[in-house]
Amino acid sequence: MNNLTASEIIDRLGGTAEVARICQIKSPSVSEWRSKGIPPARRQFLELLKPEAFGATAAAVVRTFSDKRLSKRELRAKLGLNNDTQLATMLQLRVELVEAWAEEDQVPSIPQVLRLLGIEEPPPSLRP
Incomplete structure (x- = not known):
């Protein structure tokens, strides 16, 4: 996958407020991710939920999970x-x-x- 920065990923997901809504957390926490990076568990969740924001095609992700x-x-x-x-x-x-x-x-x-x-x-x- 592409080597996107946390900020680029957050922007692709709709911005700070939208990512906070998706993760059911407050916006300042997401704002902090822009400089410190997205925590691994949150990143995995977001990648599964919105693979296109990470440069993957939805079809590739579906194949990964539907195979097994x-x-x-x-x-x-x-x-x-x-x-x-x-x-x-x-x-x-x-x-x-x-x-x-x-x-x-x-x-x-x-x-x-x-x-x-x-x-x-x-x-x-x-x-x-």
Whole structure:
């Protein structure tokens, strides 16, 4: 991928306020990233969510994840998260639901997970 600066990435994502909204944090934190760099876990999250801002094509990212579905443990590691509570917060799901998923089983193909991985859910008429 391109060697973009943190500022270039933030600008490509829509600016400081938009990145703060996406990450559910305050704008001054994102402003700080422009000089100190985007924290690795946040960068991975943003890269999964908006690969085009990092110079990747969405198709390449989708291929990466659709070739091999991730387990809950792999998804947490890929996003730099330490526990189910953080994963649930990122997916905007109840913690109990995420905790019920087995560690080594594939994460379910629910809309929140598919969006996070950049995979569009098929329209209802095309679902099996």
